[in-house]
Amino acid sequence: MDVSTPVRDERAGKTPEIDWQAALAEHGRWLRTVVHARLGEPQAVEDVMQEISLAAVRQRAPLADASKIAPWLYRLAVTQSLLYRRKQGRRRKLTANYARQARPEQESGREADPLQWLLADERRELVRRALARLPRRDAEILSLKYSENWSYRELAERLGISPAAMQARLHRARQRLRNELAALEVTEGDL
Template identity: 35%
Template sequence: MTTEDTDEPALLPTTRRDDPEAFGELFDLHRDRVFRHALRLTRSVHDAEDVTGMVFLEAWRRRESMREVDGSVIGWLLVTANNVSRNLARSSRRYAHVLSILPAQANTPDHSDAVDDRLDSDEQRNALRTALSRLPRRDLDVLSLCVIEELSTAEAAAVLGVALGTVKSRLSRAKARLAALLGETTRLAATEGDLR
């Protein structure tokens, strides 16, 4: 059976009754989409893999309370990916801060900075990631569901547990905020480029 043949509405009750095989099918059905979404929100493939793993760990842990919309939990998984990626970013910042206050030790040169620079050289991706990280949680959730993952506003409203009109107004404001942040990030990058 391929993932296209998987009947998610029939799979969910079995998954909720602690069936690891059914959960494995649910994982196979949604892992690629969750990974692609996590990759948009994180700095590396490795971070996106970590986020994806944590999302499905949380899904297993909370399998009885996953919110289902039109027979699917993909919206719930995507919003969980938003939350997990924000937690990972916070944890990374705290870790970097702790490292910055420790005394420097003389070690052999590490080539990881060059690799990071090469991976981070995609200016558009960096600008989008930066802008998305600066959005309020509500804006990120509604943009993730409606724009990036192309769920309908009705589906997003059901996933988020709010009225349809609320999703529409949040989506309009979120698009405007994202456009402003992208413009701000692009101007800042151009200014930094001029200074080099």
């Protein structure tokens, strides 16, 4: 996946001017995933994406290296998400709207088996609850990995860290998710 961003003409001796409209269009999808992982509400994602766009266009110090746009946008997305949360005055869960939106699709016009539907719904709910109990960074990395289906390298480039560090973070996040799922299943089984 190419992470280069369009840059306007570079004038002699000056830092190249970045075409922010093109950069935001190119990186918008995964930025939305980052914001959604932090806020959990579709309308909030749109509000924060507007703030990210404004902040990118208004930034005063030009980026000297166009290859650093993705990590800079990532940091901007995280910052704007935190500012939005503070502005709202309450903490939002990672997966607040997933429960209402996630329902099994009907397969080729056939009714799904009610038992399978119920079991799948319960598994999704357990995963949602386990993700909500994880540190935000872990939930965000897992959401990006599995919703965007990116490699370690692609994730690392977007987040501005080394692939080895990304592999370690993802491994720890998966382990924490497994532990949370195990704890939830034991708790649910005891009821």
